[in-house]
Amino acid sequence: MKLGTKLTLFNTISKVVIVVLFVLLLPTLIRDINQSYTDNWLRHQKDKVLKIVSGPGINNYIQNGEGYGSYNALLKEEYVSLDVDSLNENIDTIINENRLVEGDTIQYRILSHNFKVGKQNYILEIGKSIDTINETTTPLQNIALEILLGMILLTILADQVYSTYVLRPLGLIIKTKLIGHKFPNHTPYKKVKTSTTDFEYLDISIHKMIQTIENTFQKEREFISNASHELMTPISILQSKIENMFEEEDMPDETKVRLIEMQKILNRLKSITKTLLLISQIENEQFLKEDSISLSELIHEVYEEISIRLQEKEINCEIDIPAEWRLNHVNKFLLFNLFFNLINNAIKYNKEHGEIKITGHTDNKFFLVAIADTGIGISAERVPHIFNRFKKFTQSLQQDSFGLGLPIVKSIADFHHIRIEVTSEPGSGTTFKLIFPADLITAQF
Amino acid sequence: MNVLIVEDEKALTNELEIFLSNSNYICDVCFNGASASEKIATNLYDFILIDLGLPDYDGLDLLKEAKKYNPEAACIILTARAEVNDRIKGLDLGADDYLPKPFSLLELQSRMQAIMRRKFGLKHSVVMLGNFVIDLTNRTISYNNTPIGTITKKEFDLVAYMLLHKNRTLTRSQLSEHIWGSVVNDDYDSNYIDAHIKNIRKKLNVYSSPDWLETVRGLGYRININH
Known part of the structure; x- marks a missing residue:
């Protein structure tokens, strides 16, 4: 999961948890607030009543031992009662209690207060119906909830905007430095703009690492290029010496036979060196891609070059490539070598009287060329390694090759952005499928 | 020179x-x-x-x-x-x-x-070998004025190269370097030259035995021209 997505998810979840907690706590919270507010109100009322009573005297309200009572007649929301208390208590409480008012039992929050005037003990009760108190609870809860939701949404939005902004350099680093990176890279280093030091560090570290890798690659390529170049001159001298010795008139035939053996060994050295040089030249992009050729003609040229090998093994080779397919912006020499090596392998690893099918077809935007043989095949675990240099699998064929045929194919294909897919069935054959990018082939006469 | x-x-x-x-x-x-x-x-x-x-x-x-x-x-x-x-x-x-x-x-x-x-603009370069006429300009081999159409490009290349170095034994390595020199491939020891020579002989034998094309045992091939 992407960091940005994770952050958004965390933000949202944490806020949802807060909302749920708040919603659960809200009724109790509001009730408590309401209650304390009511209690304060009751005390305030009590003080007021006591003040009133102390003015005109208690007897204005209590006559003949008859208590005073007042309440809203209709809704019975509040009431005040003043009475003589026969018990000599000292009550000062606020509790919830039921009262019977005109036949209705109503729950009230009641403040009870004892006070003395002269020797007489009185009791004052002020009540407020619980229903009235609770009336405000629901709207209060709703308002609180709405404000909360609004704020949460606002913070989620703010978090989202900020994290997107702050994470943008990271996305840029991933996109340009990691996903979009190709070897070898010739574009200069471009710093990713960020004020976050961690990202700055990441960017520069990735850049340094890539540079190290590039340098190593470059050194390896230079080494192969220099080594193979340097080897060419001594090989050339040896080859000339052998050729001249072979021509000498007094040279006995046995010596000539040994000279031929030397020549063969020298050829082997020459082939390896030339091949390595070719691969390094391709990797150093020393070849131009300016040729435009008919694919079918190219394959027939390869066929002509290689037909003697087909004849030797009596292999039947079928070529079915649409005549109108043209390769553009390619290097003919390299593609010739690509097909030569693939078809040569198809012959080399084929059985006598075997078959090779070279077919072309289109698939969506791509042009596919398949070279299928009826040879010994490659086991599944070896397929990923067949393009490695100097990798040889078939011991019996060791005499004829040195394991650079497919690496040549691979570097030529990479150079032209041609993808290679290999499917193989040990014992029954191998198919190499070349997938040409759409801009490489046009289907025109 | x-x-x-x-x-x-x-x-x-x-x-x-x-x-x-x-x-x-x-x-x-x-x-x-x-x-x-x-x-x-x-x-x-x-x-x-x-x-x-x-x-x-x-x-x-x-x-x-x-x-x-x-x-x-x-x-x-x-x-x-x-x-x-x-x-x-x-x-x-x-x-x-x-x-x-x-x-x-x-x-x-x-x-x-x-x-x-x-x-020097050697316009027409023709060599007589026994009863065969090798036309190096038009790249044909003919017998009694009949061109032998079955000879392939590679086969002609081989004959022409040997003709150029006439009376000299050419090894298989030298011959394959000439005709496959531009191909960079995996093989270093292919004896397909023998197969080519066999084919050339077979095609020419239809008309007459090409005695001038000699196999030098263990060494290679040569074309002999006696002056």
Whole structure:
């Protein structure tokens, strides 16, 4: 999961948890607030009543031992009662209690207060119906909830905007430095703009690492290029010496036979060196891609070059490539070598009287060329390694090759952005499928 | 024919000199660019073989000098630095051919002969071999004025190469280097030359036995022409 997505998810979840907690706590919270507010109100009322009573005297309200009572007649929301208390208590409480008012039992929050005037003990009760108190609870809860939701949404939005902004350099680093990176890279280093030091560090570290890798690659390529170049001159001298010795008139035939053996060994050295040089030249992009050729003609040229090998093994080779397919912006020499090596392998690893099918077809935007043989095949675990240099699998064929045929194919294909897919069935054959990018082939006469 | 060999590698220069002298060329050798520059300015040559990798001189500069003071000479570039650009530059500057090291001495000679043929406009080059007529210009082999159509391009190349180096035994390596030299592949020891020769014999035998095409046991093949 992407960091940005994770952050958004965390933000949202944490806020949802807060909302749920708040919603659960809200009724109790509001009730408590309401209650304390009511209690304060009751005390305030009590003080007021006591003040009133102390003015005109208690007897204005209590006559003949008859208590005073007042309440809203209709809704019975509040009431005040003043009475003589026969018990000599000292009550000062606020509790919830039921009262019977005109036949209705109503729950009230009641403040009870004892006070003395002269020797007489009185009791004052002020009540407020619980229903009235609770009336405000629901709207209060709703308002609180709405404000909360609004704020949460606002913070989620703010978090989202900020994290997107702050994470943008990271996305840029991933996109340009990691996903979009190709070897070898010739574009200069471009710093990713960020004020976050961690990202700055990441960017520069990735850049340094890539540079190290590039340098190593470059050194390896230079080494192969220099080594193979340097080897060419001594090989050339040896080859000339052998050729001249072979021509000498007094040279006995046995010596000539040994000279031929030397020549063969020298050829082997020459082939390896030339091949390595070719691969390094391709990797150093020393070849131009300016040729435009008919694919079918190219394959027939390869066929002509290689037909003697087909004849030797009596292999039947079928070529079915649409005549109108043209390769553009390619290097003919390299593609010739690509097909030569693939078809040569198809012959080399084929059985006598075997078959090779070279077919072309289109698939969506791509042009596919398949070279299928009826040879010994490659086991599944070896397929990923067949393009490695100097990798040889078939011991019996060791005499004829040195394991650079497919690496040549691979570097030529990479150079032209041609993808290679290999499917193989040990014992029954191998198919190499070349997938040409759409801009490489046009289907025109 | 006068040949100037400019090559700093003495061992190679030596072999080139032996080989070309045996083929009746008169050789002059230089191991560095400075002395080559002097010789180019004073003597006239038919061929100048220039190694591009000289320690003291840019081989391409030498080529320019050669074109100036020795306009008649054919220049062949010999180099181990087979950079693709070098080749284009060399040919642009007027080199007649370009031979990357390592090369076969026979290949060098055949290139030199090809240049001579081009230069002197040998329009029609025809060789009689027994009752066969080999037309090197039109690339055909015919018998009693009937062209033998079954001979392939590769087969003709082989016959022509052997004909060029007539009365000389050519090894399989030399022959395969000539006809498959431009292919870079995995094989280093292919004996497909035998198969080609077998095919050539079979195709010619239909008309007459090609006695002039000799298999030299254990060594290779040769075309014999008796003068």
